[in-house]
Amino acid sequence: CPSSVKKQLAELFRESLKATVPSEPDVVPLVEACVANKNGVKHADYQCNNAMSLFPIIKEKQPEFRNPRSLGEGIAKNLPPSEMVESCFVAGSGYVNIVLSKKWIAQSLQKMLTSGIHSWAPRLPVKRILVDFSSPNIAKEMHVGHLRSTIIGDTIARMLEFCQPECLIRRNHIGDWGTQFGIIRTGGNINECDIGDLQEFYKTSKSKYDSDPDFKTKARQSVVKLQRGDPKYREAWHKICEVSRAEYNKVYRRLGVHLEEKPESFYNPYIPPTLKKLEKLGLIEDSDGARVIFVEGVDRPLIARKSDGGYNYFSTDLASLWYRLNIEKIDWNIYVTDVGQWQHFDMLFKAFRRAGCRDGSINVGWLPKDANEYPICTHVGFGLVCGDDGKRFRSRSSETVRLVDLLDEAKSRCKDTLLERDNAKGWTEEEIDKTAEAIGYGAVKYADLKINRSTNYTFSFDQMLNDKGNTAVYLLYAHARICSIIEKSGKDIEELKKNGSLVLDHKDECTLALHLLQFTEVFVESCSNLLPNKLCEYLYDLAEIFTKKFYSNCQVVGSPEETSRLLLCEATLTVMRQCFYLLGIEPVDKL
Numbered sequence: 064c065p066s067s068v069k070k071q072l073a074e075l076f077r078e079s080l081k082a083t084v085p086s087e088p089d090v091v092p093l094v095e096a097c098v099a100n101k102n103g104v105k106h107a108d109y110q111c112n113n114a115m116s117l118f119p120i121i122k123e124k125q126p127e128f129r130n131p132r133s134l135g136e137g138i139a140k141n142l143p144p145s146e147m148v149e150s151c152f153v154a155g156s157g158y159v160n161i162v163l164s165k166k167w168i169a170q171s172l173q174k175m176l177t178s179g180i181h182s183w184a185p186r187l188p189v190k191r192i193l194v195d196f197s198s199p200n201i202a203k204e205m206h207v208g209h210l211r212s213t214i215i216g217d218t219i220a221r222m223l224e225f226c227q228p229e230c231l232i233r234r235n236h237i238g239d240w241g242t243q244f245g246i247i248r249t250g251g252n253i254n255e256c257d258i259g260d261l262q263e264f265y266k267t268s269k270s271k272y273d274s275d276p277d278f279k280t281k282a283r284q285s286v287v288k289l290q291r292g293d294p295k296y297r298e299a300w301h302k303i304c305e306v307s308r309a310e311y312n313k314v315y316r317r318l319g320v321h322l323e324e325k326p327e328s329f330y331n332p333y334i335p336p337t338l339k340k341l342e343k344l345g346l347i348e349d350s351d352g353a354r355v356i357f358v359e360g361v362d363r364p365l366i367a368r369k370s371d372g373g374y375n376y377f378s379t380d381l382a383s384l385w386y387r388l389n390i391e392k393i394d395w396n397i398y399v400t401d402v403g404q405w406q407h408f409d410m411l412f413k414a415f416r417r418a419g420c421r422d423g424s425i426n427v428g429w430l431p432k433d434a435n436e437y438p439i440c441t442h443v444g445f446g447l448v449c450g451d452d453g454k455r456f457r458s459r460s461s462e463t464v465r466l467v468d469l470l471d472e473a474k475s476r477c478k479d480t481l482l483e484r485d486n487a488k489g490w491t492e493e494e495i496d497k498t499a500e501a502i503g504y505g506a507v508k509y510a511d512l513k514i515n516r517s518t519n520y521t522f523s524f525d526q527m528l529n530d531k532g533n534t535a536v537y538l539l540y541a542h543a544r545i546c547s548i549i550e551k552s553g554k555d556i557e558e559l560k561k562n563g564s565l566v567l568d569h570k571d572e573c574t575l576a577l578h579l580l581q582f583t584e585v586f587v588e589s590c591s592n593l594l595p596n597k598l599c600e601y602l603y604d605l606a607e608i609f610t611k612k613f614y615s616n617c618q619v620v621g622s623p624e625e626t627s628r629l630l631l632c633e634a635t636l637t638v639m640r641q642c643f644y645l646l647g648i649e650p651v652d653k654l
């Protein structure tokens with residue numbers, strides 16, 4: 064199983080700590096990569112920071128250590144010899160510094176070049192993963208919040224897939240079973256209409272629903288009729304779903320996202336048996352005719368069935384989680400929605416935990432009491448999408464922004480820029496179109512992914528399409544530049560991978576190589592917190608190091624170090640492409 068530099072060093076320090084402080088056999092090695100200071104100076108590559116916190120614990124038992132620094136020296140002395148380490152020395156009040164061997168770094172990169180980037184993928188302790196994302200609601204517009212869910216969810220799925228679990232499901236939990244059907248149905252007859260009309264129709268009907276109590280009752284009754292299987296209502300419902308689905312698929316196709324659909328309606332037959340099981344476990348109570356479940360730490364209960372007998376968002380999520388745990392045997396269930404739904408999922412998971420552990424006995428098929436034990440459920444929340452004005456994102460002309468329009472605009476802006484450039488003069492129409500799509504859609508995705516998902520995100524075409532800042536455009540340029548260096552050399556890279564050797568000498572070559580080698584540890588961090596922004600940061604740094612350091616100071620083509628430097632370029636391309644793939648961005652070879 065491949066392991067990151069950090070983890071390999073931690074293993075060495077574990078040995079050394081055991082030998083140095085035998086009375087503390089369980090101490091966890093604290094190893095960190097070093098970052099350069101303000102002046103860009105870095106004295107070591109990694110650092111072990113245990114001495115300072117360990118010293119007060121052991122000073123009585125081991126008086127030979129007079130202070131943290133002398134303990135640090137002990138740890139450094141006991142470090143087992145390894146080909147990874149060039150030198151090890153103590154600094155300040157007891158930091159044990161490591162400088163990695165350049166030869167080892169070079170060999171590790173070369174190994175990756177021959178065995179492929181997959182040899183750097185960590186393994187996960189879970190077998191079956193489900194990522195519930197995108198999940199728009201029929202008839203209502205697929206809004207920018209769903210765009211965020213689609214982009215973040217797909218990236219998370221790609222990241223986890225890279226670790227090769229036994230099974231990974233991208234689940235589209237389409238909201239096709241709720242009030243909006245009743246609203247539309249009661250609003251009038253729906254015949255052939257595209258989603259635009261359907262949304263208009265929904266909007267007018269929704270205002271009637273909000274203002275007219277009779278309309279509201281009728282709408283609610285239609286939902287109950289639909290849920291009970293009335294054929295007339297089913298037919299109308301089918302039509303609405305088809306129209307909506309066609310529209311979603313347009314967005315998915317453009318974004319290169321493939322979801323497997325199991326809409327809310329799928330779980331309808333599973334709701335009554337799930338509620339019965341919960342009832343048997345004594346979780347369900349009556350509250351004014353509604354069936355409810357109380358959970359720890361929340362004063363209002365979760366409504367499992369409404370007083371009119373209808374099912375709601377909660378009912379379906381109870382049944383769908385039951386289905387995922389028991390039929391699909393999922394060990395890690397991930398839900399990607401806006402942070403506003405935090406409490407919904409908190410209550411859902413708590414109800415399942417209550418069911419899983421009743422009166423001290425463990426019931427399988429629900430969730431374990433300890434939230435960190437498998438099967439695990441995680442809610443991945445994200446913030447609002449705002450416009451330049453800091454308010455909720457809207458288009459100039461209307462309340463909402465149609466996703467297709469947004470993607471169209473990103474593409475057409477990129478196309479305009481390309482057409483102005485001399486470089487693209489000889490390109491075919493198709494080349495221009497494909498490149499504009501790659502940059503435009505890539506820019507929309509990257510702008511969203513690069514910020515910590517839990518914060519609000521400001522949507523701005525001008526910012527995301529800037530070719531100088533931290534944008535997909537800048538990154539794609541860096542990628543194209545490396546492609547052109549390799550092309551200009553006229554060398555056969557596959558041949559070089561077999562027979563050439565990578566040697567690190569110049570300090571900028573070393574910086575680039577070490578950053579490449581740190582891919583795995585950044586990836587692991589990004590994966591374990593489900594934070595794609597960490598990966599974006601890494602990719603941006605990679606492009607910066609390549610462009611501003613390596614490329615500016617190390618001549619590649621025509622230099623005596625050409626072979627080695629071409630291999631370093633190829634390693635950079637490989638890691639960059641993997642990052643692009645994980646972020647769902649299509650790389651372009653020329654720009």
Ligand code: ARG
Pocket residue numbers: 195197198199200236237238380383398399400
């Ligand atoms: N349809 C919901 C929405 O638009 C998201 C569904 C998320 N998944 C779930 N199992 N509840 O907000």
